[in-house]
Amino acid sequence: MPPVDETGRRRPSRAPRTPMPERDPVERAQDFDEVALGYTEEQALAEADRCIQCANPTCIAGCPVNIDIKAFIARILERDYAGGVAVIKERNALPAVCGRVCPQEEQCEAACVLSRKGEPVAIGRLERFLGDYDLACDLEHRCRVEVGQDSGRKVAVIGSGPAGLACAGELRRFGHAVTVFESLHAPGGVLTYGIPEFRLPKSIVQAEIEMLQATGVEIVTDAVVGATYTLQELMSVHGYDAAFIGVGAGLPIFLGVPGENLNGVYSANEFLTRVNLMRAYEFPKADTPVWRGRKVAVVGGGNVAMDAARTAKRLGAEQVFLVYRRSEDEMPARREEVHHAREEGIEFKMLCSPQEVLGRDGWVTGMVVTRMELGEPDESGRRAPVCVVGSEHTIECDTVVVAVGTRANPLLTTATPGLEVSSRGYILTDEDGATSIPGVFAGGDIVTGAATVILAMGAGKRAARAIDRYLRDSS
Amino acid sequence: MFAIVHKRQLSESVFEMGVHAPQIARKVRAGQFLMLRVNERGERIPLTFSDWSADEGWIRFIFMRVGKTTHLLSHLEVGDALADVVGPLGVPTHTEGLGRVAVVGGGVGTAVAYPVARAMLEAGNEVTAIVGARTKDLLILIEEFEALPLAKLMVVTDDGSAGEKGLVTAPLARLCDAGAIDHAMAIGPAIMMKFCAQTTKERGVPCTVSLNPIMVDGTGMCGACRVTVGGETKFGCVDGPDFDGHLVDFEELMSRQRVYADLEREADAEFSKECSCRL
Secondary structure (H helix, E strand, O other): OOOOOOOOOOOOOOOOOOOOOEHHHHHOOOOOOOOOOOOHHHHHHHHHHHOOOOOOOOOOHHHHOOHHHHHHHHHHOOOOOHHHHHHOOOOOOOOHHHHHHHOHHOHHHHHOOOHHOOOOOHHHHHHHHHHHHHHOOOHHHHHOOOOOOOOOOEEEEOOOOHHHHHHHHHHHOOOOOEEEEOOOOOOOOOHHHHHOOOOHHHHHHHHHHHHHHOOEEEEEEEOOEEOOOOOOHHOOOOOOOEEEOOOOOOOOOOOOOOOOOOOEEEHHHHHHHHHHOOOHHOOOOOOOOOOOOOOEEEEEOOOOHHHHHHHHOOOOOEEEEEEEEOOOHOOOOOOHHHHHHOOOOOEEEEEHHHEEEEEEEEEEEEEEEEEEEEEEEEEOOOOEEEEOOOOEEEOOOOOEEOOOEEEEHHHHHOOOOOOOOOOOOOOOOOOOOOOOOOOEEEEHHHHOOOOHHHHHHHHHHHHHHHHHHHHHHOO | OOEEEEEEEOOOOOEEEEOHEEEEEEOOOOOOOOEEEEOOOOOOOEEEEEEEEEEOOOOEEEOOOOOOHHHHHHOOOEOEEOOEEEEEEEOOOOOOOOOEEEEEHHHHHHHHHHHHHHHHHOOOOEEEEEEOOOOOHHHHHHHHOOOOOOOOEEEOOOOOOOOOOOOHHHHHHHHHHHHOEEEEEEOHHHHHHHHHHHHHHHHHOOOEEEOOOOOOOOOOOOOOOOOEEEOEEEOOOOOEEEEEEEEOHHHHHHHHOOHHHHHHHHHHHHHHHOOOHOO
């Protein structure tokens, strides 16, 4: 039990933040097994004991889905792990996923009182501990969210990524029937095709999705809404009373430089989809091939770029360069991921902007880059890179992976008359996610542009509440 | 799972397969394609619809046995099932108001030319079909073409074993020179489409081609299928598969189609160890 002072009050631990056990960088860069191993019970207790259980906790407001962090940490201190899981699941259907991929350092942990004077409580790691605790139980003993009384209403959720899954889970709590339509052959969206196994094991994603299915969420794969079904048809013929669009921002952006269609140039989407969704790293046991470069240049500075670079390393590349046009300070990737990439031997080429991909006989042989300097801050608040004249030089490589972002996929929006979109193709909604079509809501990257898993989940949940109100008002 | 309801061998290495997929069958239009996966370990491959029946709830496609996936497919029979069939994808072929159209189908591309010719006729165009293959045994769907109300059906083989000896570009050039067509639509191997585009361009006749680049998802997500059309990068899956043949960079397309040639041979070699059919 945690120590108490003479008045009987608990005295929190002053120990430094409990480190996360991780696999050795050299060893782990050889395979696709998970890098971060998760807290043991002892470590989780030690870390939870650092929480001062503030009277007015600020961390909760830092969480996009407002998990009662103070309460779940209290449950850990009481060793009531199932109770802790239940606290999280009140707000978040995917704790084992979010505990791994949320940028906690910018959210709950940034808002932790302890971060003012030192290191915040490792909230994300504790969330993961509880999420994994839950998934380690057999199906009957896992925390099951209570499903609301059957409302007799049916909602179509389009896209089974973070936004769609969060929305579907929430809708079941309100008692609505939910069918999730997924265009690929496996559900999960970016959790399945994008984030690599070594950062988010697919068995975890699958297990969390199974839990949602156990609450009655129906998932239909191989269904492209906008092609296999139209949205109008789902509502008018198939009897859905409302719909949520959470299709993500799935179209890759390329650099627009000469040579970009040479063999050996991949979008990060293609590279990661081949490896994660199609399991090309097991080729020829799995049928999908991937070109395994010896020298790989990954262009970009976000989490996707880190994932692509570390994946290339695991596919056996001798050298992997991370080419980014600003400096390391401006990289949007999580510090933890940057640190992991460095540990695994990814070579950072900062302040370099690609000008051309060079090739011979149709295949990549190198990439011409210009050195950049940082000038005045731009609209993003980051210092804008400016070309250094005459600084062109060539990075020798046989593979280029472009990870500079994504944009809206027009497949569904163009097949849906009356659905208003922005000039860049993102769906226009009010703050609850309501679109220009009554009963149709949207959220996640297809509304905001590429963002994070948890922000998409937050949008999905908000829309679910708005859908519930809509269904009540219209009944 | 998608039940196989029809299978027919059209030539030594070309097969027609039908699958129960009522929702897709209701939506297909000529020129569109599907993505399929044979089993849980399988790759996703694009194949163009060759026929469909909304009333009976089936779709059909035709494939040539060339690599591991098409080998696995060729071993499946009616009563078996495919893990995944997704579609219809891509923009349907534009058929309205074209006038006198030559539809050229080469090799297994004939499978796509057939529904395209049918749709062109339904849209009120006059259609001449040119169907070609290396040799007589590889010609497919001739009877089906004969049953259509075509202005003319011209059969061509490289070796002269059936119809005219030579390449499909010869009758196509004659039609252009005679002023007998307003538009051409070519579907076949990239090299054939390249020369059809060249033949028509020289003669000032517009030519649409149906491209078959490598794809992973088929819905715009991966960008594997990028093709250069008129100097711009387009995605074969969502912007195509049909493009203005006069503007397509065919050399790039053919180079990109060969990306995995070595790896595919490796997969084939592994597979043939397990599979006696190739001995």
